[in-house]
Amino acid sequence: MSERIAMATDHRGVVLKDALKQRLEQKGHEVVDFGPADDSASVDYPDTVAPAARALAQGEVSRLIVICGTGLGVMYTANRFPGVRTALVHDVETAELARQHNDANGLALSGNRLDLESAWPLVETWLETPFEGGRHQARIEKIDSLTRP
Ligand code: RB5
Numbered sequence: 001m002s003e004r005i006a007m008a009t010d011h012r013g014v015v016l017k018d019a020l021k022q023r024l025e026q027k028g029h030e031v032v033d034f035g036p037a038d039d040s041a042s043v044d045y046p047d048t049v050a051p052a053a054r055a056l057a058q059g060e061v062s063r064l065i066v067i068c069g070t071g072l073g074v075m076y077t078a079n080r081f082p083g084v085r086t087a088l089v090h091d092v093e094t095a096e097l098a099r100q101h102n103d104a105n106g107l108a109l110s111g112n113r114l115d116l117e118s119a120w121p122l123v124e125t126w127l128e129t130p131f132e133g134g135r136h137q138a139r140i141e142k143i144d145s146l147t148r149p
Helices: 011-026 045-057 072-078 092-100 116-128 135-145
Strands: 004-009 030-033 063-068 086-088 106-110
Touching: 004 011, 004 045, 011 030, 011 063, 011 116, 045 063, 045 072, 063 072, 072 086, 072 106, 086 092, 092 116, 106 116
Parallel strands: 004 030, 004 063, 063 106, 086 106
Antiparallel strands: none
């Protein structure tokens, strides 16, 4: 299924973002690029990730991929938005479980650790693995309902 995917990074994630964006578009997905356009300047990851995560929370895109050096800062930022479940993933097993059990609609990646070829199996697994629903549905609903301010 082709997805409309928001992508956002800081300076540490630009190279991987641009490579993944090209691969995703080749595979028929639409990418909405929230930047930055290049890695020539240091960027505070909330500046790019917050608008991208808001687009997911508001249903303007169906998926979100965020990248910084570790994947942590971008994950923290994205997960502040209601309904956004962004998983920091380093291996295929976690990418699969993040979809099966958590219906992860966001993926956080480490630009320090991954290049296109090591990241692609994680992205592909996350895109193609369905949510199992059932008992997991009630659990993900509680993430939002029990944490509402
Ligand atoms: C930038 O140096 C680095 O802190 C950032 O890319 C990210 O890893 C933060 O979580």
